[in-house]
Amino acid sequence: MVVDGDPLGFGLSISDRAGWAVCVTCPTAAPAGDPREPPAVGCDLELVEPRTPGFVRDFFTAAEQGWIASRAAGDERDMSANLVWSAKVECAEGVDHRTAAGHPFAGGNSGRAARRRLG
Numbered sequence: 001m002v003v004d005g006d007p008l009g010f011g012l013s014i015s016d017r018a019g020w021a022v023c024v025t026c027p028t029a030a031p032a033g034d035p036r037e038p039p040a041v042g043c044d045l046e047l048v049e050p051r052t053p054g055f056v057r058d059f060f061t062a063a064e065q066g067w068i069a070s071r072a073a074g075d076e077r078d079m080s081a082n083l084v085w086s087a088k089v090e091c092a093e094g095v096d097h098r099t100a101a102g103h104p105f106a107g108g109n110s111g112r113a114a115r116r117r118l119g
Contacts, residue, residue: 013090015045042090051081060084 002008007028014023026041056065064084071077 011041013042015043017045018047020045044086044089046082046086046089048075048079048082050078051085056081059088 009028010025011028012023012025015021022043022045024041024043056068060068060081068077068081068084071080
């Protein structure tokens with residue numbers, strides 16, 4: 001985390017959803033004075049809810065889609081889709097959203113959809 005150009009020496013992640021919020025901090029591994037180090041911690045607060053087939057197709061790779069589809073229909077599949085989504089959101093906080101290189105949404109149809117949504 002950097003304030004007024006000075007690294008503070010810790011990573012920060014904040015998430016909120018449906019009236020709940022969470023904040024997590026941790027020391028960073030960045031060398032002194034290097035503000036480019038991504039956060040060393042991430043959190044995402046999500047509701048376990050059904051994801052539409054279009055959402056799964058747009059944001060998950062073929063392998064992820066196959067794993068989600070292999071789960072039992074209902075709560076188990078919903079939880080699996082939300083677990084993968086939450087992990088992707090957290091990984092996205094630590095990469096440059098303007099490029100697909102290293103982007104957790106890249107792959108399959110998801111790279112184009114993510115760039116369109118994340119800018």
